[in-house]
Every structure is written in structure tokens, then in C-alpha cells.
Amino acid sequence: MTCTDLDAELERLHPAGFAWALACCRRDREEAQDVLQTSYLKILDGRARFDGRSALKTFLFAVIRRTAAEVRRRERARAFLLARWAPFRAPAPQSEASPGGGSLPLAVGQLARRQREIVELVFGHDLSIAEAARVMGVSLGSARVHYDRAKKRLARVLSEEDKTS
């Protein structure tokens, strides 16, 4: 794939990439833009190399996810260092809730990170579980376990809420 082709493909995938970056960055728009730009930089300067073994979308999503994880780790390290000298308040994660979702957004917000990621990838971006596993850098079996647990947990939380309401 030539540089021009890659550029055109990245542009085509850009909206989906931004939506995925938002999901990886706790719905923080500024952080999502930074993560997306760093991901493009990694791809364009060759630090992240597309070898054609998977779809470009899967590759791009994996780079975005890894970059967001790096940012998260750096933030955690900074918070740890700052906590020694000054009281530091970590930014509160943005709410998953959106109008029209009912109790589902809250239930999704209660999932573990990997469970939430696989739900986003499979139901939001129409990836198969195998593709989602490649994005998340886990084995197919592990991805299936995350997917299964996520659905069971969602069903349990939603049924409990139905009983109380």
C-alpha cells in the first residue's frame, strides 16, 4: 500500500477512528483528538507498520487503543508523582449516559474496561469477535470470555433494575 493509498484509507476511516478514540478516552474529546493525532503520526512515520495481515480498520483501532493506554499510563504516573507534593484530583470519567439509552448506558458504564471495549467493538463498530480480539491484543478465547461475561453482566444489571423499578 502506497503512502497516498494509506492516507486515503485513513481519511475514510477517520470518523470511525474518532468514535473509537472517544470510547478509549472515557468520552474526553480533547484527549481523543490527541490520541488520534499521535496514532496517525505513528502510522505515517512507520513506528506502527501495517503489514496487511488484518483489515486496516482493525490495525488502526489497535493503534488507537494502544496509544490511549499509553496516555492513560502516563497520566497515572503523573498523578502518582504529583500526589507526593500536591493533592491531585484525577479527572472524573465522563458519563456513559446519553439521551434515549434508558438504563443501558449506566449498565455499560459498570462493565470492566475490556468488557466495555469488546461490547463497543462488536455492537458499535460491527467487528467480529476475532477482529475485536486483534484490536484488543488478546487471544480469541480470551475475547470470547470477555464478550460472554459482558453480556451476562449487562443482563443481570438490567434485570435487577427492572425489578427495583
Next chain:
Amino acid sequence: MNDPELERELRRWIGERRRADERDAPPYSPLQSAARMPGARAAGHGLAVAAGVLCAVLGVVIARSRSMSPRPAVAAVELAAWTPPTDPLLETPELELLDSAPDFGSDSLPLPQASPGDDRKEHRP
């Protein structure tokens, strides 16, 4: 909520949110051109370059300070040649008498000459 119903709800809600996010996405060109800018790459490598320069400067400073510090043998010689600054206070008059042994058997002292008759006079009963 059963399984197909849950999946349908999830697909509907997350799909709607994804479409809203995609509509809200910033334009591609500024992000892409910012990533292509040489400054962006330089900023990525800036920290590594700065760390390298710092290491080189530290290395030179340490090497020079080691070459300037005296070696142990030279330091010993310098220590042996050292004299305290209060030494002149110990130099008192006639100090050379204490440093030298008396010279017995020499006639350096001017004794009076005795005549041979004097001896007999003294020992006469």
C-alpha cells in the same frame, strides 16, 4: 431482557452513539497535517535528543574532573614536602647546640697552660 433483545438494544444504542460521534468528528486534514509536520516528529524525538546531549555533557565533565584530580603517588609526594606554616616559631637562638653532638678530645676550649713544677708543688706532702 433476553439475549437477542439485549443484543438488539445494545446495537441500537451504541450504534446511535457511534453515528453521533462520527458526525461530531473533527476534520481529518488538520490532524493529518499536524502529524505530518516535521515539528511534530521533532517534538517526539526531542526528549531523547535532550537526554543524549545531557549524557554527553555529563560524560565530558566527569572525564575532565578525573583527569584533573591528582594521582595517589603525586599526592603522597606533595604530602611529604609539606611544612607547617608555624615552623619558624620553633627556631630559637642556640638551637644548633641541640641538634649537634659535643666534640670531645679537641682543644677547642682555651685551657690555661700548666708548668711542670706546678704538679710537684701540689702533690708534695
